[in-house]
Amino acid sequence: MANRQFPDEFLWGASTSAYQVEGAAYEDGKKASQQDFINKDSYEVFGFATAEIASDQYHHYKEDVAMMKEMGFTSYRFSIAWSRIFPDGIGEVNQKGVDYYHNLINELKAAGIEPIVTLYHYDCPMALVEKYGGWLDRQIVADFEQYARFVINEYKDDVRIWTTINEQSIIVQYWTQKCYIPEELLDGKHNQLRYQINHYMNLAHAIACDLVHELVPGGIVGAPLGYSCIYPLTSAPEDVMAMQNAQALRNDFYTDVYFKGEYNKGAMIYLQEHGLAPEMTDEDLELLKNHSKSDFLAINYYASECAKWCPDDGAKEISWSGVNRSGKKGEISGFETHPGFYEMCANPRLDTTDWDWAIDPQGMEYLLRDLYNRYNKPLIITENGLGAYDTLTEDGKVHDDYRIGYLRGHIAAIKRAIDKGVKVLGYNPWSSVDLLSTSNGVKKRYGLVYVDRTDDDPKECKRIRKDSFYWYQKVIASKGSDLD
Numbered sequence: 001m002a003n004r005q006f007p008d009e010f011l012w013g014a015s016t017s018a019y020q021v022e023g024a025a026y027e028d029g030k031k032a033s034q035q036d037f038i039n040k041d042s043y044e045v046f047g048f049a050t051a052e053i054a055s056d057q058y059h060h061y062k063e064d065v066a067m068m069k070e071m072g073f074t075s076y077r078f079s080i081a082w083s084r085i086f087p088d089g090i091g092e093v094n095q096k097g098v099d100y101y102h103n104l105i106n107e108l109k110a111a112g113i114e115p116i117v118t119l120y121h122y123d124c125p126m127a128l129v130e131k132y133g134g135w136l137d138r139q140i141v142a143d144f145e146q147y148a149r150f151v152i153n154e155y156k157d158d159v160r161i162w163t164t165i166n167e168q169s170i171i172v173q174y175w176t177q178k179c180y181i182p183e184e185l186l187d188g189k190h191n192q193l194r195y196q197i198n199h200y201m202n203l204a205h206a207i208a209c210d211l212v213h214e215l216v217p218g219g220i221v222g223a224p225l226g227y228s229c230i231y232p233l234t235s236a237p238e239d240v241m242a243m244q245n246a247q248a249l250r251n252d253f254y255t256d257v258y259f260k261g262e263y264n265k266g267a268m269i270y271l272q273e274h275g276l277a278p279e280m281t282d283e284d285l286e287l288l289k290n291h292s293k294s295d296f297l298a299i300n301y302y303a304s305e306c307a308k309w310c311p312d313d314g315a316k317e318i319s320w321s322g323v324n325r326s327g328k329k330g331e332i333s334g335f336e337t338h339p340g341f342y343e344m345c346a347n348p349r350l351d352t353t354d355w356d357w358a359i360d361p362q363g364m365e366y367l368l369r370d371l372y373n374r375y376n377k378p379l380i381i382t383e384n385g386l387g388a389y390d391t392l393t394e395d396g397k398v399h400d401d402y403r404i405g406y407l408r409g410h411i412a413a414i415k416r417a418i419d420k421g422v423k424v425l426g427y428n429p430w431s432s433v434d435l436l437s438t439s440n441g442v443k444k445r446y447g448l449v450y451v452d453r454t455d456d457d458p459k460e461c462k463r464i465r466k467d468s469f470y471w472y473q474k475v476i477a478s479k480g481s482d483l484d
């Protein structure tokens with residue numbers, strides 16, 4: 001019988017990203033990132049909170065780390081804000097920004113918590129967006145390299161595990177939420193740029209992998225990828241084929257670059273046939289082939305996906321993933337569609353969150369086993385969690401049994417994968433404290449710790465332990481054997 005406990009060295013923690021948690025957007029020398037602008041716009045249009053204060057971790061980091069210690073964390077995955085280190089993207093270093101991350105890392109280490117650092121989480125310095133369009137221009141690769149070299153070198157003595165660029169697959173789907181894209185490129189004729197941005201990110205990823213191996217003794221590095229397993233809607237052969245096509249373009253297109261150093265052929269041919277393929281040089285291909293050495297894959301998994309066949313009969317056009325802004329089930333604005341290749345759809349067999357994300361713990365086991373079998377590289381969970389409306393009761397509690405149920409199911413699935421031989425290094429669910437959602441403000445909450453604020457009013461951002469906090473504490477203390 002399998003041991004009920006997870007391996008001793010398994011890392012238990014949680015995850016956040018800089019612009020979603022830190023706040024202090026213009027403090028101590030930091031200048032704007034594109035997220036400060038994107039979220040200012042979504043405040044004006046949808047009333048969602050801006051990134052200006054977020055969860056104010058910049059001022060609460062000691063309290064937040066103390067709570068992580070209380071839960072028994074052995075890891076914390078967070079990102080560094082490029083424009084806190086280099087306010088203009090390149091050039092002068094902002095020492096106060098550099099000090100902030102040293103202080104955070106020192107606090108973590110003193111609490112016995114291993115930092116897992118992400119170099120880039122959607123927050124390109126606005127100065128580079130204004131200068132040349134940010135990720136729309138190849139110059140970003142060189143500027144990212146100097147930023148990454150500085151950061152890796154600066155923190156190399158304290159940080160062993162590095163992740164590169166957050167969720168390239170999601171950036172392709174939701175390019176306007178993740179990058180500041182000028183209005184004139186949104187006429188439907190410039191969708192090739194989604195894949196061009198991704199290509200520049202692949203180059204930046206490869207360079208960052210080299211830098212970690214060059215600068216950090218014993219350091220390991222991988223990409224944190226938004227990854228969902230994909231099921232066919234039915235067992236009809238054309239739906240199963242559509243599933244394979246979706247797997248190629250939505251998943252293998254990224255992982256093949258990370259581990260084989262080349263683009264997935266079927267996906268690339270589809271993009272070429274539709275004028276969507278990135279422009280690449282021979283040097284680019286050489287860089288990807290010979291330098292893109294990821295040690296592991298970091299998985300951000302929330303929901304599985306479903307695909308069905310879509311005939312190429314002129315009835316539908318190519319489109320990318322829709323979003324649910326209302327937080328009412330069924331109000332998602334659309335599904336990615338590629339006529340003659342596949343169309344994504346809802347899975348009638350799965351319940352969803354209020355934002356239409358399919359809840360599927362089994363999918364976690366499926367994707368871990370599948371990825372490990374295909375690439376034979378360790379995996380680490382850097383995001384997983386349930387976005388939900390939480391209620392703060394009058395006695396100051398948050399009874400989030402729905403979140404406990406979600407996390408329990410996914411942790412059990414990870415254990416089943418480990419028991420079948422998959423190497424999983426750790427579990428860092430989203431998120432340690434409530435924070436700003438990428439598309440739904442602050443009322444869609446993920447944290448183990450409640451942050452008392454609303455979209456309109458940041459109040460004091462007081463921290464309150466949720467029921468899931470105490471439950472996760474017990475899980476960690478029992479090395480994953482007590483999930484009740």
Ligand code: BGP
Pocket residue numbers: 017020166167170226300383387430436437438439440444
């Ligand atoms: C991932 C991102 C995170 C995070 C999470 C939840 O895609 O890496 O930054 O926010 O999803 O998504 P959302 O905030 O849209 O609910």
